[in-house]
Amino acid sequence: MTDIENKLATARTKLILDKPFLGALVLRLPMRAAEPKWCATSATDAKHFYYNPEYIEALNVDQVQFVLAHEALHCALSHLTRRQHRNKFRWDLACDYAINPLLLEEGLTPPPNVWIPEGTEGMTAEEIYPTIEENDSDEPMDKHIYGDNQQEQQNLETQWQQRLAGAAQQAQQAGKLNGAMARMVDHFLQPQLPWRMLLARYMTMMARDDYTYMRPSRREGSAIFPSLRSSQLEIIVALDISGSVTDKEISQCIAEINSLKGQMRARITLLACDYKLAEGTPWIYEPWEDFSAPGKFQGGGGTSFKPVFECVEQMQTPDLLVYFTDAKGEFPEQEPNYPVIWLVKGKAKVAWGQRIQLN
Structure with missing residues (x-):
């Protein structure tokens, strides 16, 4: 075994012992030396x-662990099949920006010249992609x-999802899967829906029909039987008109809510x-x-969410507020006593409530 192969084997072994979740994924990738001209x-x-043997030679074992885990997460998170219509260069950057903060939080040491942007922690590649110029x-x-054979890609995606679930289960049993990595695994293994479907799900959950025992008219007799009655929902829709959300995006959101309202x-x-x-x-x-929008809004100043919630305090408590x-x-400072959904354009976090990515 050469010095480079020994360094790779040592780094992989340390991952298996110290980071069993990442180590289990890395074990699924046989190692191959590549020509420097393409790698x-x-x-x-x-x-x-x-x-690239020269690249690995220049790194220490800790940095090699980062590189091994980085490639394994690309596979486990199915980045090969999730690009869809997106520009490959920007997608590749978004995937790196999604992975690297996770590895940094795991205590791994990045190689030199690997930039880890602030503010992408906990975000998926799909959420990061629109923020990249x-x-x-x-x-x-x-x-x-990644190749162009869709059938092969789908087979690989299925294999890696199974590997991801298995590695997570083993690490959880060993008590060595927590924090951001655990949240990432939980998020990825759950079915992912676009914002329109998520919004529809939340709104329709609020609109459950129920039975009423109101006394019927005298013509129907004196007996009181339960009858199905749909209660009216009270929904607040708040728009940020500071200029951060475009008129086109506002129109799309209003049209979607109007469709659900029907x-x-x-x-x-x-x-x-x-x-x-x-x-x-x-x-x-x-x-x-x-x-529908009452016309073109005049805004563009700073942004504060407080006036909206102060205004709602003077109204009947709503069933839902969508912002x-x-x-x-x-x-x-305090979360209200009614559900709030934030439809968010960009990568900013919310203080409380349910966040749905708009992009």
């Missing part, structure tokens, strides 16, 4: 771990050489706000009325 650092095709000057850490009895109160409520607020739409925003603003 400057490391690479994967979801079947092998390829490495088309002319971004950064370079992916490694080479992703499937349930819901009265909608619309609020628009940047750092203060817009003139004309609130606008009220009864269940039989179409929900369209980039989440870059001042939150109320």
Whole structure:
């Protein structure tokens, strides 16, 4: 065994002992030396771990652990099949930005010149992708050489999902899977839905029909039987008009809620706000009325979410509040006693409530 092969084997063994979840995934990638002309650092095709011997030689064992785990997570998170229509260069960067903070939190040491951006912790590659500029000057850490054979890609994805689940279960039993890595595994193994479907699910959950025992008219007799009755929902829709969400995006969101509104009895109160409520607020739409924007909003100032929640305090407690925003603003200190859904454009976090990625 050469010195380079020995270094790779040592790094893999340390991962198995210290980070059994990552170690189990790394074991699934046979190691292959690659020609420097096409592999400057490391690479994967979801079947092998390829490495440039000169690159590995220049790293210490701790840094090699990071490289091995990085390639294994690309495979386990099915980055080979999730790109879809996206630009490959930006997608490759987004995948790196999703993985590297996880490895850093695990205590692994990145190689030199590997940039780990702030603010992408806990985000998926799909959430990070829209935040990457088309002319971004950064370079992916490694080479992703996924093929075009869709059947092969689907087979590999299935294999890696099974490996991910198995590795997570073993690590959990050993008490060595927690923090961000555990949340990532839990998130990835759950079915993922686009924001429209998620919003529909939350709104329809609120609209469950129920039975009422109200006394019927005298013509129906004196007996009281349960009858099915749909209660009217009270929904607040708040729009961030500070300029962070475009008019087109606002129109798309309003159209989606109008479509859902037609499937349930819901009265909608619309609020628009940047750092203060817009003139004309609130606008009220009864269940039989179409929900549409009252016109072009005048905004563009700073962002505070407090005026919306202060306004709602003066109203009947809603069944749900949906807020369209980039989440870059001042939150109320206390969470209200009604459910709040944040439809978020960009990568900012929310202080409380249910966050749904808008992009």
